[in-house]
Amino acid sequence: MTENDFLDNTTIIKYSHSNYEKTDFASVSEIDFLENKTTIKWLNTYGIKFHQAYKQVIIQNKLDDFLIKLLSDEDHPNKVILLDDLLFVTTRVLITTSNKLDSEQMVFIVSPTFLWSIQEKPGDYFNWIRERLEGNKGIVRKKKADYLLFLLLESIIDNYQDTYEENAELSADKLNSTHIKPTPEFTSLVEKRKQELFNFKKATMSLKDTIVKLEKMEIDGFDVKYFSELKEQTNNLISNIDFELQELESKINLIFSIQGHRLNEVMKTLTILSVVFIPLTFLAGIYGMNFENIPELKYEYSYFILLGVMVLITIISIWYFKRKKWF
Amino acid sequence: MTENDFLDNTTIIKYSHSNYEKTDFASVSEIDFLENKTTIKWLNTYGIKFHQAYKQVIIQNKLDDFLIKLLSDEDHPNKVILLDDLLFVTTRVLITTSNKLDSEQMVFIVSPTFLWSIQEKPGDYFNWIRERLEGNKGIVRKKKADYLLFLLLESIIDNYQDTYEENAELSADKLNSTHIKPTPEFTSLVEKRKQELFNFKKATMSLKDTIVKLEKMEIDGFDVKYFSELKEQTNNLISNIDFELQELESKINLIFSIQGHRLNEVMKTLTILSVVFIPLTFLAGIYGMNFENIPELKYEYSYFILLGVMVLITIISIWYFKRKKWF
């Protein structure tokens, strides 16, 4: 983790309404947020372990030294902390790479005139913003660093939204209500999806928490309306997730109801058949006994009478079940 | 999406206590919210994709340029954002067209002296308000744009209320508690209704959120009391939905209870019959054996004694079940 590694992974973009400039650095000591307050500076670093370089940047730009402690803590999923003159935001971002859910730590250190973004891995996540900046598209070059932070966070939310929609479609196919099966395998699929959603909701909720905190903090030169817009976007995503969770709960209810119903059906079949045949079999058993003196055995029509009795018993049983509405 | 399409779909109504005027535009540049602050202006556009025209209107009327970004985002269900000098409200509205639930995106941009409503589809949704304005009915012409917004939102809530009541009646027929059946089909109907309600509640909740935010925002020239009134109306609707949800939960409980009860009934029938006949059949089996030396076979009254024993066993079994309160 030498200074050179840090410099290789760091670029700065300086822009104002009329200018745009992208540069690298020859040494850490060149990084200067303080000069020329009318230009917005966006410093971007790939890699979260350049502690020595971070410390140097913080000290030479006279940023709050608590940042050194905050950046040295490598396991910090989601935080937004208001320091004296700037904002420290860190968030764990879900990223879809080749159809698998991965996550990446991102850190944003923002003041009204500069934004320092630290991404865990190199990537083209924010390239569209760089293009807007360079091409002076939209209103970004007319605005301060708060609008830049807004665009960065909006890409994260958009990515969440897209990821969620892809996964939701995938699971909707598998868990389609037309083939609900009351098996542990199906239940297991539903529960697995529920946990995926909880995970997703957890990530979105903590992102929303971050944004709500940003909305509430009153920092000079920061415009609340951008964060209001972001909050509404996360709210929409969360309410979609909640709705799918509710659907899955319904499916669990249905599974248990189907199980209970099937058991009832099975037991009714068994019971009806048993109730019909058990007495008949008993009667047959009676006349299969070998007692020497069973008078009925000798009457010529006994057999046919017995068959008649059996038919009668069957009819009565069936009539009984019909009346009890068993089938 | 030419400028002409936009002009074809846009009208403006200008009114004050004493005047009412409805006009079209020959060109976008004629749209002017700034002149004559004593007249209230209501601009209505059908269609949400005239981004170029929107931009022009925003710039020539010196509205907050963040509106350009907000209007270009086409997937924005429910938001209320306070901009510097105006309010941006967007909401997805449930609409019943020929007995099917549909939805439409609506955008309201409001200041104390003008209201710009953008509807996704042409329709007669707000015609009754135009009639009140033209005919100077009620108090609308005496009030500012906040009262106009109040009337627009009230029509949306009224439509929700009506839609809910229609659907509730329909489902009450199907799910009437007098014919609760413990089948997966019935459970499925209940769960489907629950999801309809969740959907409905979601829409109403987000409308309420919008209104609560309107109530809290302190904008010069906006009167909080109108939004209090709207909030109370949505609260009533939500509490009705919650009550029906609770009723459906009760039905699910009843279904499971009926299933359990039926299973018990079925099993009791089977068990009583089995318990009575199994020993009898065994006894008949004993004396059906072909051993050469079974002394009982030779006694003259064996058969009748055995029949007596069988009757006795039956009586004892039945007495036992009676004592155990099985029937």
Place this chain on the structure above:
Amino acid sequence: MTENDFLDNTTIIKYSHSNYEKTDFASVSEIDFLENKTTIKWLNTYGIKFHQAYKQVIIQNKLDDFLIKLLSDEDHPNKVILLDDLLFVTTRVLITTSNKLDSEQMVFIVSPTFLWSIQEKPGDYFNWIRERLEGNKGIVRKKKADYLLFLLLESIIDNYQDTYEENAELSADKLNSTHIKPTPEFTSLVEKRKQELFNFKKATMSLKDTIVKLEKMEIDGFDVKYFSELKEQTNNLISNIDFELQELESKINLIFSIQGHRLNEVMKTLTILSVVFIPLTFLAGIYGMNFENIPELKYEYSYFILLGVMVLITIISIWYFKRKKWF
């Protein structure tokens, strides 16, 4: 709905520390809240449809004209809206008439010096307050209109409390835990009571909401302490309802537990009997076969040996179930 109907159903009581006067009106134009601010005026109207008369009263007393809109909306269960110089409160009140739950809409329009109550139906609901006023009992004549509103709302809460207690006693008899039966009929009774309670809780909650809003609103000349007292009363009622709801949940749990237990008992009986007799019956079947060469059939003591074996099998089965703690 003529002016005369309105006048027939309207009386005014004017009182101060030393005076009390009750009058009718010859014409709507006589109704005057503005004169003599030291007297408290309580206007009472039976009937909620005198829109024309309402409008006239509102205009001639220079009350907020939004009241016209609020009073014309006939379907407004529970609201409290702070208008410029007065308070609009409407609430749907549960009323017990001859042991049946009914409900009535009540509207209160209050300022520090007058109170206008509009009841849906004529009744003696508030007569005890009129008597206190006339007889100068308690402290009511020393206080302003806020205390009068307090007394009116207190009678509503007291009526709720009484109604709840009556019904609770009634249902406690029917749902007494000593005769919990695991039948769908009993479950249905429990669920019906739960819905009654939800209904009751809904009404009480919205009354509490009304009161909480009254407590929070800071109106000149209104004393918060009266509404604190009312809030505590509703809280007590709600906590009683919650407690009964919890009891009913326990009963549902018990019902399912009893169902499960009974099924287990039934199945154990069936299984023990089957396990004992099935092998015995099989053995009897073996020696009932007609093969010409079954050596055992010819030995003299075969039958008795077999009977011994059967007794042995029975003993072993029973010992096995005893060890498994089946009975």
Place this chain on the structure above:
Amino acid sequence: MTENDFLDNTTIIKYSHSNYEKTDFASVSEIDFLENKTTIKWLNTYGIKFHQAYKQVIIQNKLDDFLIKLLSDEDHPNKVILLDDLLFVTTRVLITTSNKLDSEQMVFIVSPTFLWSIQEKPGDYFNWIRERLEGNKGIVRKKKADYLLFLLLESIIDNYQDTYEENAELSADKLNSTHIKPTPEFTSLVEKRKQELFNFKKATMSLKDTIVKLEKMEIDGFDVKYFSELKEQTNNLISNIDFELQELESKINLIFSIQGHRLNEVMKTLTILSVVFIPLTFLAGIYGMNFENIPELKYEYSYFILLGVMVLITIISIWYFKRKKWF
């Protein structure tokens, strides 16, 4: 309820850093909170029905006359109401007398310089505080009436804590998880304990509500820190109750799981046995038929071949169940 009864049940303690004096009264008119503001006065009355005397005390000490109304309402479980210059607190306190849960109504009327406690029944509940006051133990004599209220409320919470712990131990013995039985009787015990806890939690919650309100009210001369301390104590108690409730929920889950498991075990036993013997019995039945021409009956080794086949069928059945992991 004469004045004398009231005087017999009322004592006053006056104390300051250096003095302590306990006196009775000869007449109600002697009760004077107003003189000598440097002495703290603690008036204690046993009995909540001396309405006439209460009224006289309130009037002659110029206390808020709303107190007359508040004290005349005899059914007021839990309230804290801030009056102009003093605090009205009433709470229903659980008391253990000879191992049974009882409850008592307590009222505290407090200003910075006096405290009037009204207890429903005579008792030695607060004697330890009187002793501290008389003996000048701790810091109570150095503090104002707010510290006295703190000690009074702390004794109530301590009593709750003790009562809870006693009962928890008792129920832990009965509901010990080592002898969970899936019977309705056990379920009923668990549900009864849950209701006891709900009751207890209700009481503690309303006490906490009282304290939270005390903490929030900003009264001159009252120190918030005492009520913070009390709030923490009730929080601890509530979190203990919640934990036990969660344990009981787990037990209910376990009971249902055991019931389901037992049913499965019973049914498996029955099914395995039936599956093995039913085909065998059928085969025996076949060769027990009396057709004149059944060729197998005449072959010499048929019987032994059949026995072999039966053994084979049994082995296959058992192998099948083994593979299906039924045992």
Place this chain on the structure above:
Amino acid sequence: MTENDFLDNTTIIKYSHSNYEKTDFASVSEIDFLENKTTIKWLNTYGIKFHQAYKQVIIQNKLDDFLIKLLSDEDHPNKVILLDDLLFVTTRVLITTSNKLDSEQMVFIVSPTFLWSIQEKPGDYFNWIRERLEGNKGIVRKKKADYLLFLLLESIIDNYQDTYEENAELSADKLNSTHIKPTPEFTSLVEKRKQELFNFKKATMSLKDTIVKLEKMEIDGFDVKYFSELKEQTNNLISNIDFELQELESKINLIFSIQGHRLNEVMKTLTILSVVFIPLTFLAGIYGMNFENIPELKYEYSYFILLGVMVLITIISIWYFKRKKWF
């Protein structure tokens, strides 16, 4: 509990940007927080029962005398109370000693210039902080006592995090979803883990409460950002615990689903077999009867015809079950 015991268990560390000094005391009267406000003083005591010494320290340093009462209450799990010029924090800390969960009471009394920590048991819990102080590592020597409190609380949270992760791994092994078994033993394991987690969550929640209160209290010379950082850390831990709780709930659902499914499987097996064999056995019984006149018995091919009929019945039954999708 002599003064000497107290002195043996007490050390003080005094530090500033440039100095570090660690000393013991010869007598309690030497303990002085008041002199030299530029040095930060950290007093540490092992043992929570030195009430006499505590009292002396409090009085001679003119600390709030309510501390005497707070420290004398030995059963005080979690509290944070703002006193006039300092903060009283007490928390029950989970500690892992040789793989068993234990807990220890910790008390912190903090002002901007001193911190007094009281630990129940001697231990090396905070040694790493002492080393940082002595070696002047990090930024701790540049900061005030609030940063020291931050480090102390951070070690507690880190310990929680580590303890949680160890236990989670352990239980993940035992409760792995690949060997979910629908037995009461497995359910019991899941429920036990749930209770462990509730316990853990309870501890973490109350720690978070403590920190949230610290964040909200506005004390001169205390920096809110440190407590924001701690709050984020506890939030992360709590959200991990919640996620595991949700997983366990899913497992309970799965267990019940598996139980229901197994019962269905068992019952289907039994029923199919019974339905096939019961009629066949009955037929065999019919022709096992000993009536003298059963014409079928004498026809030469009766036996083979009957066998054919039996095969037919079997085929029809199996076809019926296939159509009903039973297997």
